[in-house]
Amino acid sequence: MDSPLQAWRDTLEELGVMGLVREPVVAALKPALPASAPRPASGPALGPTRRPAEAPPRPAPRPAPAAATAYTPPTDPVGCPPPEAVAAAATLPELEKAIQGCLACPLGPGRLKFVFGEGSPQARLMLVGEGPGRDEDLQGRPFVGKAGELLDKMIGAIGMKREETYIANVVKCRPPDNRTPSPDEARTCLGYLHRQIELIQPVVIVTLGATPLRELVGLSEGITKVRGQWKRVRVGGREIPVMPTFHPAYVLRQYTQDVRRAVWEDLKAAKAWIDRPAED
Numbered sequence: 001m002d003s004p005l006q007a008w009r010d011t012l013e014e015l016g017v018m019g020l021v022r023e024p025v026v027a028a029l030k031p032a033l034p035a036s037a038p039r040p041a042s043g044p045a046l047g048p049t050r051r052p053a054e055a056p057p058r059p060a061p062r063p064a065p066a067a068a069t070a071y072t073p074p075t076d077p078v079g080c081p082p083p084e085a086v087a088a089a090a091t092l093p094e095l096e097k098a099i100q101g102c103l104a105c106p107l108g109p110g111r112l113k114f115v116f117g118e119g120s121p122q123a124r125l126m127l128v129g130e131g132p133g134r135d136e137d138l139q140g141r142p143f144v145g146k147a148g149e150l151l152d153k154m155i156g157a158i159g160m161k162r163e164e165t166y167i168a169n170v171v172k173c174r175p176p177d178n179r180t181p182s183p184d185e186a187r188t189c190l191g192y193l194h195r196q197i198e199l200i201q202p203v204v205i206v207t208l209g210a211t212p213l214r215e216l217v218g219l220s221e222g223i224t225k226v227r228g229q230w231k232r233v234r235v236g237g238r239e240i241p242v243m244p245t246f247h248p249a250y251v252l253r254q255y256t257q258d259v260r261r262a263v264w265e266d267l268k269a270a271k272a273w274i275d276r277p278a279e280d
């Protein structure tokens with residue numbers, strides 16, 4: 001029962017994509033940039049809906065604390081890395097070294113570990129989440145808790161490995177009680193994410209949930225409305241296609257076949273764009 005094949009079947013079942021019929025590569029991914037890649041007409045056949053025992057209860061939304069505006073950051077270059085130092089970092093390790101002591105926003109002093117991001121420096125697929133949670137704060141790595149386990153399965157379901165991708169967050173330090181980072185906190189950290197994107201030069205960015213869509217792409221529309229629709233972001237003079245999808249934590253809370261299939265289709269569209277034949 002524990003064979004790799006069984007594990008693969010379990011993963012596909014959990015993502016609600018068992019029993020699917022092989023679909024043609026998304027035809028709309030042909031144009032220069034996927035302005036509005038439509039979804040495939042026929043979705044995969046319905047699979048079993050198995051709710052994982054570990055699905056956490058829906059947390060109550062929490063407002064950003066007023067303390068975010070009262071914080072006085074340090075002025076030294078370690079606590080507050082200047083933009084020139086960020087721009088001068090020529091590799092991801094150099095960038096991490098330059099910013100890992102950051103205390104530029106109120107999240108810095110509260111962290112256990114700085115969560116820089118991880119993955120292949122040559123990743124074609126970059127996934128951007130919101131910010132570290134408890135497990136990530138403890139380990140200093142992005143998406144290692146329950147949401148991360150699901151993210152790994154989602155990546156596996158499109159035939160990729162986590163190590164082939166690059167995973168980062170809008171903010172690098174854990175917001176207290178896992179609240180949404182405030183716009184000020186996100187803005188303070190955004191230059192780091194931009195530099196990561198410039199260094200990695202991904203072919204596609206998948207944003208996970210509303211926060212990276214709002215802070216990185218500048219779109220405040222509801223994620224339910226825009227998921228699955230190609231967007232784009234300009235970073236370092238390059239325009240990069242962005243595929244917005246649900247955050248894995250949302251998928252765990254709304255563990256329906258529709259939600260799981262939506263994420264799977266979004267990731268499939270991203271993969272199809274990465275794999276498209278080179279243009280003449």
Ligand code: URA
Nearest residue numbers: 129130131132142143
């Ligand atoms: N949620 C996120 O947005 N990022 C993580 O790294 C973990 C959970």
